[in-house]
Amino acid sequence: MTASFDTLAVHGGRRPDPGTGAILTPIFQSATYVQEAVGVHRGHTYSRASNPTVSALEAALGALEDAPPSVCFATGLAAETALFLALLRAGDHVVCSEVCYGGTVRLLDQLLRGLGVVPRFVDTTRPDAVAAALTPRTRLVFVETPANPTLALTDVAAVAAITRAAGVPLAVDNTFLTPALQRPLELGADICVYSTTKHIEGHNATVGGALTTRDDALLERLRFVRKSVGSIQAPFDAWLTLRGLKTLPLRLRRHSASALTIARWLEAHPRVERVLYPGLDSFPQAELARRQHRGHGGVLAFEVAGGAAAGVAVMNAVRLCALAESLGAVETLVTHPASMTHGDVPAEQRARCGIGDGLVRLSVGLEDPADLIGDLDRALAVGVEHEVAACAAR
Numbered sequence: 501m502t503a504s505f506d507t508l509a510v511h512g513g514r515r516p517d518p519g520t521g522a523i524l525t526p527i528f529q530s531a532t533y534v535q536e537a538v539g540v541h542r543g544h545t546y547s548r549a550s551n552p553t554v555s556a557l558e559a560a561l562g563a564l565e566d567a568p569p570s571v572c573f574a575t576g577l578a579a580e581t582a583l584f585l586a587l588l589r590a591g592d593h594v595v596c597s598e599v600c601y602g603g604t605v606r607l608l609d610q611l612l613r614g615l616g617v618v619p620r621f622v623d624t625t626r627p628d629a630v631a632a633a634l635t636p637r638t639r640l641v642f643v644e645t646p647a648n649p650t651l652a653l654t655d656v657a658a659v660a661a662i663t664r665a666a667g668v669p670l671a672v673d674n675t676f677l678t679p680a681l682q683r684p685l686e687l688g689a690d691i692c693v694y695s696t697t698k699h700i701e702g703h704n705a706t707v708g709g710a711l712t713t714r715d716d717a718l719l720e721r722l723r724f725v726r727k728s729v730g731s732i733q734a735p736f737d738a739w740l741t742l743r744g745l746k747t748l749p750l751r752l753r754r755h756s757a758s759a760l761t762i763a764r765w766l767e768a769h770p771r772v773e774r775v776l777y778p779g780l781d782s783f784p785q786a787e788l789a790r791r792q793h794r795g796h797g798g799v800l801a802f803e804v805a806g807g808a809a810a811g812v813a814v815m816n817a818v819r820l821c822a823l824a825e826s827l828g829a830v831e832t833l834v835t836h837p838a839s840m841t842h843g844d845v846p847a848e849q850r851a852r853c854g855i856g857d858g859l860v861r862l863s864v865g866l867e868d869p870a871d872l873i874g875d876l877d878r879a880l881a882v883g884v885e886h887e888v889a890a891c892a893a894r
């Protein structure tokens with residue numbers, strides 16, 4: 501099919517319900533499926549193995565990346581768990597970006613390590629560091645780009661050349677940009693990982709995850725793991741995600757435009773020391789961002805002058821921006837990575853990777869950016885008052 505991405509987001513992998521003509525795939529809220537005779541069924545037998553609404557979402561997600569149907573899970577971390585269980589055995593090594601979602605670090609470090617898997621967290625912004633970390637026992641390289649929360653980028657094509665030569669599969673957590681803005685499979689990666697909780701469903705209504713790959717044997721293995729551990733997505737969540745998917749490209753264009761406007765405004769603000777957003781000319785990897793992205797997404801991070809106390813004061817002072825974990829939805833969310841999303845990442849690893857205690861992560865939503873700037877301007881002023889009060893107290 502030669503349809504453009506925007507058209508695929510609305511129609512890809514979907515068709516009207518054959519039984520009724522309903523334009524949307526119905527919510528098949530059913531645990532089991534009546535079989536015509538022993539061994540004769542219409543493709544679904546029990547909803548832990550597969551469900552028609554979930555299958556519709558899987559076909560739609562796969563179509564976005566010119567891949568077979570994806571495999572969908574109850575959460576993004578359930579998707580990662582299935583990937584790790586599908587590919588790793590006791591004694592195997594996995595190389596992972598040292599800057600990445602805190603839950604990924606916790607899963608590898610605090611659960612899989614106990615099962616004998618050896619995680620190695622490396623600076624994947626340097627392809628040579630990935631090459632150096634590979635051992636004969638390495639069975640998976642897992643990178644997140646842009647990475648949570650510093651937006652550090654990994655050059656997917658460069659790392660894919662290394663992993664391909666070594667015969668090791670490369671997985672890319674593409675949650676921040678989604679296929680609308682970045683296509684890891686086209687850049688040589690083997691597996692894309694998604695928390696559909698974020699931009700793909702996009703409305704803070706569900707948690708969910710997905711894996712996309714063109715490797716048929718791996719797809720079969722992933723579905724086997726999912727059935728065995730019982731981590732499939734719920735039909736209603738799949739239905740909501742199918743609905744969110746239709747506006748994904750539209751939303752990401754607006755998220756990206758607003759994030760750039762706000763990043764530039766923050767950069768010019770005297771109280772802001774540093775702004776990290778791949779669309780800024782000042783971004784350390786701006787050239788790679790232009791090469792690898794079709795837009796830079798809605799997430800940025802910044803540091804307020806005055807360190808951790810000033811950053812925390814700003815996060816406590818916002819009113820329109822909600823102080824909450826998560827990202828990628830219509831509401832603007834502000835997060836304190838050091839205590840919230842990355843609280844379980846060892847402090848030493850946080851410090852090494854530039855996740856300072858005063859770092860503020862902003863997921864820019866679909867509100868008018870002028871209103872968001874107004875809220876941040878007021879919150880930054882409160883931060884100043886906080887600091888003046890702290891000085892007076894000393």
Ligand SMILES: *Cc1c(COP(=O)(O)O)cnc(C)c1O
Nearest residue numbers: 575576577601675695697707708
């Ligand atoms: C949120 C997130 C996850 C985990 O997804 P859940 O749906 O919360 O389980 C994984 N990777 C990234 C980059 C995320 O932002």
